[in-house]
Every structure is written in C-alpha cells, then in structure tokens.
Amino acid sequence: MSNNILSVKNLEKTYANGVQALKGVSFDVKKGEFLVIIGLSGSGKSTLLRCLNRLHEPTGGEILFHGKNTAHIKGSEVRNLRSKIAMIFQHFNLVDRHTVMSNVMMGSLHSTGTFQSLLGLFSDKAKEQALKYLKLVGIADKANYRASQLSGGQKQRVAIARALAQHPEVLLADEPVASLDPATCHTVMDYLEKVNKELGITIVCNLHFLSLVRRYATRVIALKGGQVIYDGEPKNIDNAWFEKIYGEGAKEVHIN
C-alpha cells in the first residue's frame, strides 16, 4: 500500500451541463511507474487527469495523494497539490509571447513570492534550474527565442521543462503527442521516459496510439464511457481487448 503515490476511489465527475464524464473510476498509481490511460475521445481521460491536479473538482469519490484526500481541498492547498503534480497538455499551453526561458521559469511561480514573481525577480537558483531542465530536454540553445517561434515538438519539450521546474513528484501528460508528427512523437515520448527513469518522476499519460503504449507504458488503464474497463500490463492488450476498448471494427494504427 505504502508505495501508492495516488489512489483514486470511485471517482465521479458530472459537469454543470449534465454530462457525466466519470462514473466511478478506481485505480492506484504506484510510485515511479509510467501509467498510460487509453480510450476513445470523450471517454473521460482528460477529465480524469484534470481531477488529479484539481483543475476540476470531482463531484464524487476520493483522490488520495500520499494517503490524503484531495478531492475537495481549496485555495492554497490546491496550489500546493498542483505544484507537486505537474501537467503537460496536448496544445502545450505555453505563453507564446514570452521567451522559452521565461516559460520554464513559470514552473517556479509557486515557490516564488507573488510580488517578486510579478516583477520578474526569480532567484538565481530558479534560473539555474530552468537552464538545467532546458538542457535535459535538449533545447537550451533556444532559451531566448519566443515560444511562438518554436515547432510543436520543441514547444512540448519546453512544457516538460516547465513542469520539471516545479520539482514535481508526478507528471500528468494529457495526450502530449496528439498534435505532433510521428517522428517528433517518439522524441517527446523518449524525454518523458527519461524524466521517468532518470528523475524517478511518476508519469500518468493519456495516449491514443497503442504502439506507443506498448513501447513506453509500464501499466495501462483503459477508460470507456467514464469507467475503467482494463487495468493491467500493456502486452496483454490483444485484438479482443482492443475492439472492446475502441469499439467493434476499429483498426489499430501503427506508428513507428
């Protein structure tokens, strides 16, 4: 039990417009694993991740982070939680008008005082760290470019560096490669793997392509209609499971 960093119990989320995105989802995340969540668009994957770092507030159930229920915490507790559970997004969500360096520094907003941060007075340590993480994702040479000048893959690497600048314990990745070309996909996924293996950061990642799942995941959860229908090792997902997850007649698309 003690090596469960996150534990989701019977989680429910119903949006104000009546859409029920999660209908009682339960699973555990072990420290250090690379957990991949698969499922059709609209199956609740994104909602699930956004409940984990409390961008959304769940309408039922529990989320235990280090054994403490975070489902309904408020204010500074939420910000503390978010600083420990970083997130990267399909559309990168960088601030386009700021430089790459500045974007990475935004990862240390939580640990910087409000007044200092508004004046842009980040500590030397924060700057050093930002540069270190930019090097880690191999993009330090672009530090003074504006984020808008980068390609999609480069933006996602900056987003990873920003997430790392938070010194997180968990990194959530919401379809991090869905808007990238196949070659770039692997570059970004390789960096996520590096983060996972070298820094020991637990990763929870939404993905579409099963070939990527088999290559990178240490464990897989499949969501369908807001419920968990598979929880196990990636290698056990055969054609029968595939059809169950994605619907009859679905064809697997391979990217290499």
Add this chain to the structure above:
Amino acid sequence: MLWGNSMKENVKARFFDVTSIGYIFMMLIVAIVQPGEDVLLDLGQNSLVALLCFVVALVLVVMLEKAKVKTLGRLIFEPAHKKAQGQKKGMLQSFWGAQLSVFFLITLIASLIVTEFSFYELSSQKGFEGAKRIFSAMFTPNLSILPQGVLAIVQTIFMAFLATAIAVPVSFILSFLCASNIMNKSAMGVIVYTVLRIIMNVTRSIEPLIWAIIFSVWVGIGPFAGMLALMIHTVASLTKQYSEQIECVEDGPVEGIQSTGANALQVIWFAIVPQIVLPFISFTIFRWDINVRMATIIGLVGGGGIGTMLMNYQGQALWHEVGTLGLLIIAVVWAMDVASAQIREALK
C-alpha cells in the same frame, strides 16, 4: 418546463419573443390607426395599449411554445447542445425567418418616417447652393489665424493625452473586475462585476459633451473641464474594450499556468496579460486618437483647445477660418492615425 431544464435561456427567449412580437403589434396598430399628435402624447392610454400588445404577444408566444414552433428568441437563446440536434430549416420557410423579416421591415419603415427622410430636400437646388458656398469657403482657408490654431490644437492634444493617460491605469484595473471569465468564480465576484458593469454602462452612455457641461459647472469652463469629461468617458470605454479582450483570451495558457500551482494574480499576470497587452496598446492609441477628435467637439461647451476656437468662428459664420482649423484637425488626426497604425503593426 416545456423545453427542458434550461430555465434561464427559456426566460430570455420568451422575453425576447414577447418584446419583439408585442412591438410588431404596436407598430401595426400605429400604422392602422394613424394617431394624431394629441393621441400620441397621451402616455397613460398608450401604455395601456402597449401593455395589451405585450399580453397578446405573451399568449401567442406560449401557444407557439406549445406548438413547438421555433421562434427567433428560441433560435438565439437555446443552449448549444439543443442547437446541435434537430433538423435545420432555412430562413425562408421558418417562423423565425418571418419574424425577423417583419421586425426588420417595420423598423426600417418607421425609421424612414421618423427621420423625415426626403430625397426632395436632399436634391433641392437652394440647399445645395448653400452647402456649396460653405464648402468652397472652407477649402480656401485663411492662413493668418494658423499660429493661433496651432497653439490651440497643441492644447487639445495635451488635453486628450492627459485624459487618456489618467484613464489607462484605472481602466486596466477595472477591466479585470469587469471580465466575466475572471469574476464568475464566486458570488462576491459576480456582485462586483454586475455593479461595476452597470456603473460603466451608465457612464459610457452619457456623452462626453454632457460630461463637459457637468464639469464646466463643477470646475469652471476651460480645458480642465474638457479633460475631465474625456477622462470619464475614456475610463468607461476602455474598461469595456479591455474587459471584452480579457473575456476572449485563450484558456490554454491559463490552464498551463494554473497547473504549476500559481496563484490568481500570477495567473493573470503570466497567462492573461501577455495575451492582451497588444490589443490593449492598440485600443489605447486608438482612444487617444478618438479623444483628440472628441476634444474638438468638447470645445462646443467651452472645453478649451481648438474646439472652442472652432465654435467661435462657426458661430460668426467665418467659414474661411473654420476651414483653416478643419484642415489643421484633419492633418493632426491623419498623422495620429498613420502613427498609431504603424506602431500597432510593428508591435505584432
């Protein structure tokens, strides 16, 4: 209850339909009865007729609802998920199409009558001669008053600048409090938002000219009153423009910064401000531009600057002098327009 659980939209749609259909009834009655002025001035009786129209309209709207006819109000206010389902009918075969056409046509005809629109007056020989005389005088300027004119327009530009400069920081702060996407998080926020919106709308709907009259009584006739009038109007206008810009920022960066554990102020500063800074700058420059033009109008009530000078000459029908000042204003406004366009382009 009739169209699902979206009560608020339902009320809005019904209100819209009752108002628009009641209005159509009223206009039809006016067209049929052709009341004289004494009848039109009988407010009590007319209110009664209007009320009657709205009651009949309400009955009609409820009947239409029961018959599931898609009225214009339904079309506009129904929630997106309802919009997605159901077949689409073209504008010509539908009830809402007819409602819109009748509404527009009646209003158009009424406007033509009310504004006394007349091609006859527009093409009258005598009127045209008069206009020609003034125009030809204005295009032969009297250059001897140019030095005074330059001095006056410099005063006007400074007046407009000060009004804009004081208004910008005030509007900047107010705009966040008037942006629904920032304020809708809590009940307190919604109250502040609503109250400020009302104040701003009232302030903005009072023309700077009226503000100038108020302030010229308050602080005395002169450029100070004019500047205050411009400033008040600028605060209200810029707040509206700024807050609308804030309301349409992309959510992505906001979510991105929120996910780092940043607090609300940091999210605003790092995720929202970078997205709005360019439009803010162009609105601001454009507003200064508008204020220079408006400052000339403010002169009408003694707001100082070139406006006052213009009004003096205009009152004496000295069209050559008016033309001189007109050219001066055109030159300045044109120069500011070009400059602001260039600056906005370069900042992109």
